[in-house]
Amino acid sequence: MLTAQGLEVVYRDVLIGLRGVSLQVRTGTIVAVLGSNGAGKTTMLRALTGLLDVHKGKVTKGSVDFEGTRLDRMDASAIVRAGIGQVMEGRRIFPALTVDENLRTGAYTVRSKAKIRENYDRVLELFPKLVDRRTSTAGYLSGGEQQMVAIGRALMSSPRLLLLDEPSLGLAPLIVEQITGIIREVNAQGTSVVLVEQNATMALSLADHGYILENGRVVKDGPAADLLADKDIQEFYLGVGDAGRKSFRDVKTYRRRKRWSS
């Protein structure tokens, strides 16, 4: 459904964000993208959704293909129209607007009133909690509810592919569990999902396939179950050591180096 090949992204003509990332999403699946801070996860999403301009970034190499159309030359608006919805990092709802208005912003690209109505009902069905909050100012909602608004807003354009950037960020474990359930439900209703996460346990338990990004490169990818079982990944991303907790002395992260004389 979506194929990105050799994506290279440069910010402000100097800063390299991605160094050749390839990624594939099959129709109906959930793909997890893991990586630590600054690995290039968000940059990759921006490259897929056309939001690089805002950050003075550019795709300098590679291509993105979505069901036969090339996305890397299109602007954000056209990409939403093509059927890709996204939930941005940190929710990014419009705090001064009401919940209803926030949802309506998501339907901006939808022309048919009936379709908007249908999507709106579907979103409220997914998030019964929002029903009573429809006329509240979105900025005053709790973090979990705001995340629901953000996901609901993205669903209002009836996307065939939904990109989620760290939906678990800053939420309590119980709420994260709810969000996980919702993502599974959305996927079951026929929307493919790309899930970018730092919470590796959550992401891999949901996903069919996983990619690990480091320094703007894909360093590993495979079926989610394999990744979950992988020794290195368990150690680096899931916090599971070989024999319980490791002493920090054994983890040698740098080498002493003489700098001024060699």
Added chain:
Amino acid sequence: MTEFLQLMVSGVSLGFTYALVALGFVIIYKATEVINFSQGGLVMIGAYLVYNFTSTWGLPFALSVVLGMLATAGIGLIFERIILRRMVGAPVFAQVMITIGLLFILQNLVTAIWGPDPLNLGDPWGVSTVTFGEVVIQVRQLWGMGLTLFVLLLFFLFFRFTPLGLAMRATAIDQEAALAQGMSSKRVYMAAWGIAGATAALAGVSIASGAASLSPEVQFYALLAFPAIILGGIDSPLGAVIGGLVIGITQSLTAGYIGDIAPWLGAGFESVMPFVVMVLVLLVRPYGLFGTPEIKRV
């Protein structure tokens, strides 16, 4: 009492005029975060265009006003499309300087085409008046108020119920998130400049109607509308209206009573008064009466 009512009426009428001018500022600021100093120029050229349509070309007045609004909206669109679009992302200071440059261009354009002398706009209202009790109201003031209220209603409906209006509000709050919903910032900016141009022309008509009151001086109303927007909160259309009314009434009452109460302040103090009120309000509410402080959970 009659004197007071009389002053109130002219104050409210003046206030509505300020409100119209202020709305133009607010709508551009809300969408693009630029204070458009050329707004006064748009007001002026809008009034002159209406003059051109009605007096020079002999078109009916109502049609001329509509054409004038469309033409001024077109000028706003051209400014946005050709000049300010290229400045997106440039320092706000640079953008503001450009709008000041545009103001000078409009000033010289107007004096070059129509000359500096006062003209008759060619409105059908002239100097005719109606009398309620002992209060005398000019017909043009009534029309000005009516049209402003109508425009306000349109503004309200537009922002509340249309997708483009919603897109303008969303873009004002968070441009990137609005882009992510498929909204186009370009369309939003163009719409803002177009609407600002159209309201500017209407404001110009409301200022320049009456006997021989169309002159390049019309643009200076925009400067007096300035305290109105700051006072009302620069990003709030409702604030623009309330601010405009406050300033209008303040000015009118000051002009009426200053001679009796504090003659030592001298004649013409009414044009200082709006700024005094503005400073006082800002001391208490730094973001204006209706400006939005950031909405945050605590």
